[in-house]
Amino acid sequence: MAIAEKLAEFRKIADNPKTQLEHYKSKGMKAVGVMPYFAPEELVFAAGMFPAGMWGSNTKSISRAKEYCASFYCSLVQLDLEMLLDGTMDGLDAVITPTCCDTLRPNSQNIKVAMKNKMKVIFLAHPQNRFPECGVKYTESCYKKIRAELDEVSGHKTTDEEIQNAIKVYNRSRAARREFVKLAGAHPEAVSAVMRSGVLKASYFMLKDEYADKLEALNAELKALPASDWKGVRIVTSGIICDNPTLLKILDDNKCAIVADDVAQETRSFRCDAPEDDADPIHALAIQFRNQDYDILLYDKFSSQNRRGEYVAKMCKDNHADGLILFMQQFCDPEEMEYPYLKKALDAAGIPHIRLGIDHQMRDFGQAQTAIQAFADVLD
Amino acid sequence: MNTLYTMGIDIGSTASKCVILKDGKEIVSKSLVSVGAGTSGPSRAIAEVLENGGLKREDMAFVLATGYGRNSLEIADKQMSELSCHAHGAHFLFPNVHTVIDIGGQDAKVLHVGDDGNLVNFVMNDKCAAGTGRFLDVMARVLEVDVGDLAGLGAKSQVQVEISSTCTVFAESEVISQLAKGTDRCDIIDGIHRSVAGRVGGLARRVGVQPDVVMTGGVARNCGVLHALEKELNTEIQTSPLAQYNGALGAALFAFEKCR
Numbered sequence: 316m317a318i319a320e321k322l323a324e325f326r327k328i329a330d331n332p333k334t335q336l337e338h339y340k341s342k343g344m345k346a347v348g349v350m351p352y353f354a355p356e357e358l359v360f361a362a363g364m365f366p367a368g369m370w371g372s373n374t375k376s377i378s379r380a381k382e383y384c385a386s387f388y389c390s391l392v393q394l395d396l397e398m399l400l401d402g403t404m405d406g407l408d409a410v411i412t413p414t415c416c417d418t419l420r421p422n423s424q425n426i427k428v429a430m431k432n433k434m435k436v437i438f439l440a441h442p443q444n445r446f447p448e449c450g451v452k453y454t455e456s457c458y459k460k461i462r463a464e465l466d467e468v469s470g471h472k473t474t475d476e477e478i479q480n481a482i483k484v485y486n487r488s489r490a491a492r493r494e495f496v497k498l499a500g501a502h503p504e505a506v507s508a509v510m511r512s513g514v515l516k517a518s519y520f521m522l523k524d525e526y527a528d529k530l531e532a533l534n535a536e537l538k539a540l541p542a543s544d545w546k547g548v549r550i551v552t553s554g555i556i557c558d559n560p561t562l563l564k565i566l567d568d569n570k571c572a573i574v575a576d577d578v579a580q581e582t583r584s585f586r587c588d589a590p591e592d593d594a595d596p597i598h599a600l601a602i603q604f605r606n607q608d609y610d611i612l613l614y615d616k617f618s619s620q621n622r623r624g625e626y627v628a629k630m631c632k633d634n635h636a637d638g639l640i641l642f643m644q645q646f647c648d649p650e651e652m653e654y655p656y657l658k659k660a661l662d663a664a665g666i667p668h669i670r671l672g673i674d675h676q677m678r679d680f681g682q683a684q685t686a687i688q689a690f691a692d693v694l695d
Numbered sequence: 696m697n698t699l700y701t702m703g704i705d706i707g708s709t710a711s712k713c714v715i716l717k718d719g720k721e722i723v724s725k726s727l728v729s730v731g732a733g734t735s736g737p738s739r740a741i742a743e744v745l746e747n748g749g750l751k752r753e754d755m756a757f758v759l760a761t762g763y764g765r766n767s768l769e770i771a772d773k774q775m776s777e778l779s780c781h782a783h784g785a786h787f788l789f790p791n792v793h794t795v796i797d798i799g800g801q802d803a804k805v806l807h808v809g810d811d812g813n814l815v816n817f818v819m820n821d822k823c824a825a826g827t828g829r830f831l832d833v834m835a836r837v838l839e840v841d842v843g844d845l846a847g848l849g850a851k852s853q854v855q856v857e858i859s860s861t862c863t864v865f866a867e868s869e870v871i872s873q874l875a876k877g878t879d880r881c882d883i884i885d886g887i888h889r890s891v892a893g894r895v896g897g898l899a900r901r902v903g904v905q906p907d908v909v910m911t912g913g914v915a916r917n918c919g920v921l922h923a924l925e926k927e928l929n930t931e932i933q934t935s936p937l938a939q940y941n942g943a944l945g946a947a948l949f950a951f952e953k954c955r
């Protein structure tokens with residue numbers, strides 16, 4: 316199959332999460348919604364259930380969720396609740412609600428109240444201090460609790476071996492995504508920003524073994540392409556999420572290739588593998604969480620050194636990016652508070668950047684188009 | 696060498712502007728129609744600018760469109776973002792410009808312009824009407840005055856009144872409650888000007904304010920806002936009667952560069 320067809324398949328999956336949910340349900344599988352960030356999805360897979368990623372929606376508007384949410388909640392969180400309320404996610408048997416930020420935390424309780432008779436709501440509070448041994452122990456205890464709750468949902472006691480197998484599958488799918496990001500950056504003519512997003516987003520709506528097979532096949536074809544001589548500009552994207560095809564098409568129209576990303580829904584979610592040689596797979600998953608780094612959502616006791624900002628600046632340099640575009644989710648505190656540090660590091664490294672405020676409910680991107688076009692002119 | 700005419704068209708959200716340049720140096724014709732994207736404004740402005748100059752479309756070596764409605768213009772050979780065009784236009788009018796503060800109908804932007812007139816860096820307002828021409832329109836309506844009279848009335852202010860700069864809707868209700876309290880209209884208008892200046896001044900500080908500073912866009916005609924911004928940023932700000940044509944002028948200059 317040609318590359319374009321493979322890309323289109325991923326794009327279609329990314330655009331139809333409900334169809335995917337129904338597909339797995341029709342096979343008799345149970346399904347568990349997984350909200351951002353850092354949930355040990357491996358446990359859902361190990362329990363033989365379908366983990367359905369929940370990253371808002373680019374087609375829905377917030378209405379029922381307003382009954383529960385303060386107006387300053389980000390659209391991602393509000394739309395996740397909206398989809399639980401309006402029946403879109405009716406096929407779910409449970410939902411995992413991590414609590415990495417001040418919006419997710421109260422919203423986990425909104426979901427609990429709203430879903431009380433509908434599905435099991437599994438609460439997850441990662442430790443603030445993930446590095447010391449006690450932090451790892453704490454993560455382990457959270458994950459053990461989740462394992463037990465998932466067992467209740469699936470009606471099957473998951474074995475260590477099943478979790479170890481899930482870790483292997485997930486590591487494989489993460490490696491394939493990391494490789495794809497590199498290949499997409501190396502071949503922007505073949506992989507547009509719209510398609511790149513489709514491929515990465517589809518991972519949230521497929522079983523990861525099927526996904527890894529499919530992506531490895533695509534990667535093999537991309538690897539066989541002759542070297543590209545891209546004449547457009549090279550950018551790094553940053554932010555929580557930038558998956559709106561209309562917005563991404565503006566990048567394509569202005570010959571902006573995404574050569575790497577610092578996006579929570581993309582690279583930040585598959586940067587870190589879990590050890591495969593650990594006899595205790597729950598410990599392995601806790602170690603994986605401990606090893607996550609350079610993320611605005613994770614506590615960094617050396618934050619005054621601006622390690623994260625410098626890490627992103629270095630990512631731009633290493634990938635020979637001309638500039639960075641920050642897609643800032645509207646009213647996201649962690650992102651807003653982090654911005655001055657990121658700006659400082661980018662300025663110090665001489666990397667131009669622009670910041671665009673986005674929201675899942677935006678349908679018109681006139682201002683973003685102007686800004687991106689001008690930015691591309693400046694960089695060219 | 697033959698004379699080279701180029702046309703720049705700036706289709707904004709609330710006005711359509713055209714400029715025809717001769718040899719990239721001399722403005723031979725300009726037009727302005729007070730309706731923008733999605734209306735008859737663009738075609739009327741084009742017809743007018745050609746007529747004013749006694750020229751035809753065929754006489755144009757290159758037509759370049761910019762502004763919010765730039766993509767839907769068939770007559771143009773190319774389109775460019777208004778940020779690049781504004782930088783170029785301002786450099787033509789003010790060769791020493793390094794900062795352009797442009798307040799249009801629906802957005803506000805601050806540009807850092809290089810010595811060569813090219814755009815170096817920029818910031819735009821968030822998705823909010825506060826600090827834009829729209830904000831002034833809404834306030835003028837509430838105060839039952841013509842938006843063109845705001846500057847003159849604001850200059851008569853005696854007492855300082857604070858109007859918040861965070862949100863048009865909040866500010867509107869603040870203005871209404873000030874009116875209800877019997878606050879002098881001129882004082883309220885002055886407060887509104889300072890509110891816009893506060894909002895846009897914050898934006899300007901993000902890119903850094905380097906002299907010379909120039910103000911363009913429709914709101915530049917309101918000297919109340921301009922003086923409030925001078926105070927806010929503690930710097931002299933220049934403008935020109937041609938400031939409203941700045942985007943179209945920059946587009947015509949780029950058009951000239953394209954055919955050279």
Ligand code: SF4
Pocket residue numbers: 351389390391392416417418419555612644646647648649650
């Ligand atoms: S981190 Fe930001 S975007 Fe993500 S859930 Fe929290 S507030 Fe929303």
